[in-house]
Amino acid sequence: xxxxxxxxxxxxxxxxxxxxxxxxxxxxxxxxxxxxxxxxxxxxxxxxxxxxxxxxxxxxxxxxxxxxxxxxxxxxxxxxxxxxxxxxxxxxxxxxxxxxxxxxxxxxxxxxxxxxxxxxxxxxxxxxxxxxxxxxxxxxxxxxxxxxxxxxxxxxxxxxxxxxxxxxxxxxxxxxxxxxxxxxxxxxxxxxxxxxxxxxxxxxxxxxxxxxxxxxxxxxxxxxxxxxxxxxxxxxxxxxxxxxxxxxxxxxxxxxxxxxxxxxxxxxxxxxxxxxxxxxxxxxxxxxxxxxxxxxxxxxxxxxxxxxxxxxxxxxxxxxxxxxxxxxxxxxxxxxxxxxxxxxxxxxxxxxxxxxxxxxxxxxxxxxxxxxxxxxxxxxxxxxxxxxxxxxxxxxxxxxxxxxxxxxxxxxxxxxxxxx
Amino acid sequence: xxxxxxxxxxxxxxxxxxxxxxxxxxxxxxxxxxxxxxxxxxxxxxxxxxxxxxxxxxxxxxxxxxxxxxxxxxxxxxxxxxxxxxxxxxxxxxxxxxxxxxxxxxxxxxxxxxxxxxxxxxxxxxxxxxxxxxxxxxxxxxxxxxxxxx
Ligand SMILES: Cc1ncc(COP(=O)(O)O)c(C=O)c1O
Numbered sequence: 001x002x003x004x005x006x007x008x009x010x011x012x013x014x015x016x017x018x019x020x021x022x023x024x025x026x027x028x029x030x031x032x033x034x035x036x037x038x039x040x041x042x043x044x045x046x047x048x049x050x051x052x053x054x055x056x057x058x059x060x061x062x063x064x065x066x067x068x069x070x071x072x073x074x075x076x077x078x079x080x081x082x083x084x085x086x087x088x089x090x091x092x093x094x095x096x097x098x099x100x101x102x103x104x105x106x107x108x109x110x111x112x113x114x115x116x117x118x119x120x121x122x123x124x125x126x127x128x129x130x131x132x133x134x135x136x137x138x139x140x141x142x143x144x145x146x147x148x149x150x151x152x153x154x155x156x157x158x159x160x161x162x163x164x165x166x167x168x169x170x171x172x173x174x175x176x177x178x179x180x181x182x183x184x185x186x187x188x189x190x191x192x193x194x195x196x197x198x199x200x201x202x203x204x205x206x207x208x209x210x211x212x213x214x215x216x217x218x219x220x221x222x223x224x225x226x227x228x229x230x231x232x233x234x235x236x237x238x239x240x241x242x243x244x245x246x247x248x249x250x251x252x253x254x255x256x257x258x259x260x261x262x263x264x265x266x267x268x269x270x271x272x273x274x275x276x277x278x279x280x281x282x283x284x285x286x287x288x289x290x291x292x293x294x295x296x297x298x299x300x301x302x303x304x305x306x307x308x309x310x311x312x313x314x315x316x317x318x319x320x321x322x323x324x325x326x327x328x329x330x331x332x333x334x335x336x337x338x339x340x341x342x343x344x345x346x347x348x349x350x351x352x353x354x355x356x357x358x359x360x361x362x363x364x365x366x367x368x369x370x371x372x373x374x375x376x377x378x379x380x381x382x383x384x385x386x387x388x389x390x391x392x393x394x395x396x397x398x399x400x401x402x403x404x405x406x407x408x409x410x411x412x413x414x415x416x417x418x419x420x
Numbered sequence: 421x422x423x424x425x426x427x428x429x430x431x432x433x434x435x436x437x438x439x440x441x442x443x444x445x446x447x448x449x450x451x452x453x454x455x456x457x458x459x460x461x462x463x464x465x466x467x468x469x470x471x472x473x474x475x476x477x478x479x480x481x482x483x484x485x486x487x488x489x490x491x492x493x494x495x496x497x498x499x500x501x502x503x504x505x506x507x508x509x510x511x512x513x514x515x516x517x518x519x520x521x522x523x524x525x526x527x528x529x530x531x532x533x534x535x536x537x538x539x540x541x542x543x544x545x546x547x548x549x550x551x552x553x554x555x556x557x558x559x560x561x562x563x564x565x566x567x568x569x570x
Contacts, residue, residue: 349487349488349489351546352490355545355546382463382464
């Protein structure tokens with residue numbers, strides 16, 4: 001699998017204060033990491049330390065605190081770049097979340113480059129945040145959307161995908177790791193398709209940046225978007241990376257302070273990248289605390305994290321298979337999937353499953369996961385999803401399985417249940 | 421550390437599971453006088469309701485839809501409970517169900533077996549599941565009362 005040294009999960013768990021919480025009378029088993037992860041002490045401390053020792057507006061002051069805050073904030077750009085293998089920190093733009101990063105591209109790049117009759121290729125496994133901005137852009141411009149579909153085993157149908165890409169394709173926007181199926185998509189192969197027709201490739205990395213060793217240059221994409229809160233960092237920080245040169249060629253997204261060079265009554269000139277795309281006072285404190293999250297991940301090593309999550313996913317698939325009437329979605333092979341498992345029980349609706357396992361202290365997600373196109377393709381209204389992070393253990397998977405067996409019991413034939 | 425027994429028996433009463441597994445009055449009416457639909461966008465629960473209302477009385481109901489046990493069993497029990505009642509009687513039952521679920525009131529006599537849903541009141545995120553069918557019913561009854569619908 002990998003030669004990375006194994007993670008010390010006991011030590012890691014001790015770094016996450018919330019893992020000591022009791023919910024519904026039971027120790028918290030947090031398996032909703034694809035929605036958002038918990039935060040280590042180092043991140044929480046970084047937030048407090050910022051407000052206690054550093055707080056100042058950045059890029060504006062000459063005084064000591066302003067200089068300190070600016071240096072810390074700008075330092076996180078280099079950490080974020082290193083996390084995804086990006087060559088230049090100045091190609092990192094801080095946004096509010098992955099969704100805003102994608103909207104930034106749809107506006108600032110899309111309005112400039114997409115014209116009537118152009119085609120944008122998406123996939124049915126996209127999160128709504130990588131669909132709706134393109135629908136809005138297509139409507140503004142009279143462009144068309146095309147959707148690559150998925151095979152029954154949860155992979156992109158690459159032959160059908162290839163048939164959609166042609167001279168009219170201006171943009172391909174695709175998720176790196178699906179938040180429902182877990183599927184890790186072959187981005188390098190898709191980049192080759194895009195390049196053949198000069199199309200631009202945006203990758204939604206919201207579910208890959210937390211879990212996989214990354215190299216955006218090897219992936220061959222033009223834009224890469226992700227969120228801090230899904231990778232141990234605070235909410236309110238997203239990242240957009242753009243291939244060197246792209247940001248320089250784009251118009252601003254929002255106007256205001258920080259993003260200008262010279263303002264005259266009728267027109268202004270723009271600050272250099274990436275500041276051109278960071279109008280107004282940014283989320284300084286949370287960006288700096290995100291730096292602590294990136295340090296924490298780097299300290300463990302993304303190879304070791306990937307190995308741990310792959311082992312846990314394999315264990316979960318094995319154990320979940322023992323629950324009567326349970327059906328999985330997504331690739332059978334753990335190498336092809338990130339650390340999450342979507343499933344349904346024959347007898348119980350996902351919301352009922354989620355309510356009952358919650359009584360066991362187990363947090364899982366139930367719903368359409370902001371992926372209604374994929375739900376339609378899978379012909380299900382909703383699924384349950386257990387998603388893992390660095391601090392999850394096989395013992396926690398066992399608690400989930402125990403709880404699911406209880407769900408099956410509750411929803412089995414009346415005579416097999418104790419009368420209430 | 422003592423580990424608490426999981427608490428959800430109040431929610432998943434036998435009657436609820438039974439109506440979920442074997443819904444009553446599931447289907448459509450041949451020529452309904454009223455039709456109403458509702459959906460909870462967050463969880464995807466949906467209820468489509470056909471009603472026959474004649475001279476202010478509900479003579480028949482049938483529902484289709486999909487969703488969790490709470491939303492579907494509430495619809496199934498509702499169709500049993502309001503069949504044969506006048507519009508105002510049905511509205512009183514709907515009010516009593518809301519009072520029980522939203523305000524935590526004791527189940528009123530007229531709600532009958534719907535008292536099985538009382539435990540839902542303790543699970544605020546699931547209250548809207550139980551109320552969906554009733555919202556749809558009210559819409560159907562409002563149609564029946566409006567002058568346009570004679
Ligand atoms: C695949 C994927 N893309 C995008 C997003 C959007 O992330 P955010 O809500 O942080 O903008 C999510 C989060 O749920 C996701 O799972």
